[in-house]
Each structure stands twice: as C-alpha cells, then as structure tokens.
Amino acid sequence: MTVRVESNSYLTEDQQRVYQLRTSLERNGGTPGGFLDLLAAVVEEGTWQQVPSDVNVDQPFASFKEFIEAKPPFGLGHKPEYVLKVLQVPHPNEGVPEIRRRMDKMRGAVRTMLAADGVTGYSEDQRDRDIKAWAALDRSGGWWLAFFVACQVSKGADGKQAASSRPAKISAAEFARRSGTSSERVLRYLHAWESAKEAGVVQFGGADLFPGHEPVALPDEEIWGQFYSSRRNSxxxxxxxxxxxxxxxxxxxxxxxxxxxxxxxxxxxxxxDQRTAEAAKQALEVRAAEVRKAERVEYIRRVADQGKAKTPAGLPVDLPAQAKEKAASYVAVVQDEKATPEAVAEAYEAVQALIVETVTSDPEISIREQRTRFTKTISSTMKSIESIDPDDLIAVADDDLRAIVAAAQKRINELADRISRP
Incomplete structure (x- = not known):
C-alpha cells in the first residue's frame, strides 16, 4: 500500500497561506468558516498578488480568476463559479456586526474582481432554468413572481453585459419569449413591483435588483391585488x-x-412643495378614515348577523341573545349614508363593550379568555427565545445581557414553581 504525502515545508509564508486557503476550501466546504476568514485575509492583504503564478516564475497572477484556477500550491485549483457558490454560505459568526462587515467587504471585492474577468456566477443556463421555474409558477401570480421579473427585466435592456459587476438584465420581450408568455404580462408584473416600491411596500426597486439577487422580504399576499392588474380589471x-x-x-x-x-x-x-404635501396628507387622512369607517361597519354587521365575535385575546365566542339584539340595533345606525365617522366609532365601541361584558359575565369564558391570553404571551416569548442562536449570544454577551437572561430564567422558574403546586 502506498501512502501519498503532500509536503509544504518548502513554501514561502504567502504560499503557506494560499495552501491553507485551498485546504480549507476542500475540507470545509459545508461550513466554510475557516475558508471565509482566510479568503478575507488574502483579499485584504493582497496575498494573491504576492505569490508567483507558476514554477520558476517571478511574476504574480494577472487576475484573481487566474489565481483561483491555478493548480496548487500556486492557486486554489478550482473554478471561480464554485468559489462564488461557497461565498453564499454565511460565516458561522456573522451575527457579530464586525465579522458581518468584514465578510460583506470580502464578498464584494471577490465578486467585483471576478466580474472584471467576465465571471458573475450567473450563467445563461441558470437564467433559462430560473425563467422556466417562473413560467411553471406563473399562473399562481403573486409577489415572488413580480420580484423575479424585477430582478431579470429592465425596460430597454439589450441583454449585453453591463460595465458593473452585476449580470445584465434582459428585455420584457426576451423574457416573454423564454417563458412562453406575453411581454405585456411581464411588464404588468414589473409595473406591480415598481408601484409597490413607490408606495413603500417593498424596500428595493428594479434598479436595485439583478439576476441572481438574494431573496428579499415580500409583502402580504392580501395586498397583491392593489398593485397587480389583469386585463379584466386593468x-x-x-x-x-x-x-x-x-x-x-x-x-x-x-x-x-x-x-x-x-x-x-x-x-x-x-x-x-409644502402645499402639495399638506394636500396629500389631508387626502391620506380622509382615505384612512373612510377605510376605518368601512371596516367598522362591516365588523358590526358581521357580529349582528352571525352572533359570533372574538374576544380581545382572540377567543371565538357566541354572543347571548340579548347581546346579539343590541348589536343588531347598531346596524341601522352605521348603515345610514349620513352616519358620521364619530357615530360609527361609538357604535363600534359599544359592540366591543358587549363582547367584553359577555366574557366577564360568564366565569367559564372568562377563564378561557385569560388562559388564551397567557398562552399567547408565553408562546410568543418562547418563539423569540428559541430564535436566539446560543453561539451568537455568547459572542456578544456582556454583564447587562447576562443579567437580563438570568432575570428571565428566574421569572420563568417562579412561574413554573407556582403553577406546579396543587
């Protein structure tokens, strides 16, 4: 049996770092914390420009792409696209702001250097696969599809590689051709996203997005219809x-x-213009008041018709006959076209008072209400606690934070001890 031994004792200090970087990439690809740290150091200190590019050669690498592709021990011996994929994996300690900033700076520098050599990590094959996935989901509509179009499509785009490090966008017509839909429909998705950006519903506009952009927070699906218009209701x-x-x-x-x-x-x-701003503010206040009035009228009507309501804690209850009759008496008040917002508000508060009275007058419902409220509070607290990564907590903990955690633990123990007693 022959054992292959790879010696690196002859390497310079800079080559030693490159050797460690390559080894870390191959051994720790699943959780590349060490690789990301070493790569950040190599980029920050320009190590890749200080090592020779080959045997008996004094000249450094002409580009970062050549450094990645070069065979060991001079380079990493990998495809740049693979390195870009590894960069997408978060550093284990990116919860620490300083480490997050360092990683973001390194990722930006690597992507910019590779983009200068035409490597963006986003190929046309990948674009085709993404567009086919979009076409499969197209019939369902929704914010994700609009986000994807905003990443891929730009009005007047020609598909040529942009001067920046971002992959080029394509036209609505080209997107439509690849996805098997119409350019008109593609533009409606794009318009919906841009309208949402103008309304402040989404954070990024089309100019900020690009092919392969990381997912972003999407609005509630319930308001999708306010921004997307089909042919029937354009x-x-x-x-x-x-x-x-x-x-x-x-x-x-x-x-x-x-x-x-x-x-x-x-x-x-x-x-x-200040006058325009004041007029817009007044218009929004009027619109908000009208929406609130309509919602309250619908609420009173529903309670009166169904005789059902939800308590302040969200517990569904059936109203007694007397309470239902009182609720019905307010329907005529709020349905009057001349009903003022103040009159509707008074009726709404009166119906809510009926619900509270129903809870307090029935011991069984009152106990269920308190139990529901406590359950929601404790469950919400537990979800928040469970979302905390212990490793991230340890990395930033100070005396004040430790005191808060200790106090929370003490309070939980007290509650657990009290309810466990017979």
Whole structure:
C-alpha cells in the first residue's frame, strides 16, 4: 500500500497561506468558516498578488480568476463559479456586526474582481432554468413572481453585459419569449413591483435588483391585488372611480387622471412643495378614515348577523341573545349614508363593550379568555427565545445581557414553581 504525502515545508509564508486557503476550501466546504476568514485575509492583504503564478516564475497572477484556477500550491485549483457558490454560505459568526462587515467587504471585492474577468456566477443556463421555474409558477401570480421579473427585466435592456459587476438584465420581450408568455404580462408584473416600491411596500426597486439577487422580504399576499392588474380589471374601473371623485371635488377629471397615471410626478411634487404635501396628507387622512369607517361597519354587521365575535385575546365566542339584539340595533345606525365617522366609532365601541361584558359575565369564558391570553404571551416569548442562536449570544454577551437572561430564567422558574403546586 502506498501512502501519498503532500509536503509544504518548502513554501514561502504567502504560499503557506494560499495552501491553507485551498485546504480549507476542500475540507470545509459545508461550513466554510475557516475558508471565509482566510479568503478575507488574502483579499485584504493582497496575498494573491504576492505569490508567483507558476514554477520558476517571478511574476504574480494577472487576475484573481487566474489565481483561483491555478493548480496548487500556486492557486486554489478550482473554478471561480464554485468559489462564488461557497461565498453564499454565511460565516458561522456573522451575527457579530464586525465579522458581518468584514465578510460583506470580502464578498464584494471577490465578486467585483471576478466580474472584471467576465465571471458573475450567473450563467445563461441558470437564467433559462430560473425563467422556466417562473413560467411553471406563473399562473399562481403573486409577489415572488413580480420580484423575479424585477430582478431579470429592465425596460430597454439589450441583454449585453453591463460595465458593473452585476449580470445584465434582459428585455420584457426576451423574457416573454423564454417563458412562453406575453411581454405585456411581464411588464404588468414589473409595473406591480415598481408601484409597490413607490408606495413603500417593498424596500428595493428594479434598479436595485439583478439576476441572481438574494431573496428579499415580500409583502402580504392580501395586498397583491392593489398593485397587480389583469386585463379584466386593468385601468378602466380605477380610472372611472378617479373621474367620479374629480367631478365631486369640482375639478376636471383629466387632471386627476393625469396624476393617477404619473405617481412619480406626484411623489416629486409632494417632496418639493409644502402645499402639495399638506394636500396629500389631508387626502391620506380622509382615505384612512373612510377605510376605518368601512371596516367598522362591516365588523358590526358581521357580529349582528352571525352572533359570533372574538374576544380581545382572540377567543371565538357566541354572543347571548340579548347581546346579539343590541348589536343588531347598531346596524341601522352605521348603515345610514349620513352616519358620521364619530357615530360609527361609538357604535363600534359599544359592540366591543358587549363582547367584553359577555366574557366577564360568564366565569367559564372568562377563564378561557385569560388562559388564551397567557398562552399567547408565553408562546410568543418562547418563539423569540428559541430564535436566539446560543453561539451568537455568547459572542456578544456582556454583564447587562447576562443579567437580563438570568432575570428571565428566574421569572420563568417562579412561574413554573407556582403553577406546579396543587
């Protein structure tokens, strides 16, 4: 049996670091904490530019890509795309702000250097696979599809590699061709995402996103319909509502419709002009009041019709006949077209008072209400505690944090001791 021994005693100090970096990449690919630390050092100190590029050669590597591809002990002996994939794995201690900043800086530098050599880690084959996945989910609609289109598509894009390190976007027509849908539909998804950005519902606009972008927080699916419009309910219905409101206000509908079609101009006017900002604020207050009024009217009607409601803790209860009759008496009040927001608010509070009275007057319901409230509070606390990584906690713990944890443990022990007694 022959045992292969790889000696590295002849390597310089810089080559030793490269050797360790390559070894760490091959042995720790699953949790590459050591590799990421070493790579950060190699990038920060420019080690890859200080080692010779080959045997009997004094010249350093011409590019970071050559350094990665070069055979050991001069380089890492891997494909740049593989290194980019490893960079996506978080460092075990990235919960520590200083380490997170160091890793982000290193990742940005590596991606920029590789992008200069045409390596982005995002191939056309990958784009095709992503678009096919999008096409398979297309019928379900939703925020994820709009996010993906915003990452891939740009109006006027030609698909050529951009000067920056980001992969190039493609046109709506090209996306439509690859996914088997229409460019009009693709643009509706793009418009929905941009509208959500203007409304402050999503953090990143299309200009901030690119192919292969990491997932972002998505809004609730319930408000999707407010931003995405199909052919059946595109702009005609909304335009009719705007025109009607304009007539009531005594202005020409064309002016209101022009503002509706150009929300960016409205946004700029609000930012630049105080009077416009005040008018917008008043409009939002009126709209919020109308929405709140409609929600309260619907709530009172539902309680009166069904005779069911939820307690403050969220426990569903059946109202007694007398309470249901009282709730029904408020329906006529709130359904009156002349009912003021104040009248609706009073009726709403009265119905809520009926629910509280139902809870307090029935000992069994009262006990269930308290049990539900305690269960929710303790469950919510436990979820928050379980989300804490012990390793991350240890890395940043100080005396104040230890005192808080000790106090929480003491309180939990006291509660557990009290409820365990007969």
């Amino acid at each position: 702009t005609s219905e909304r335009s009719a509502l705007v025109a009607a409101a304009a007539e009531v206000a005594g202005i020409r509908p064309t002016k209101a419709l022009e503002v509706k079609e150009n929300p960016t101009a409205l946004k700029v006017a609000i930012i630049a």
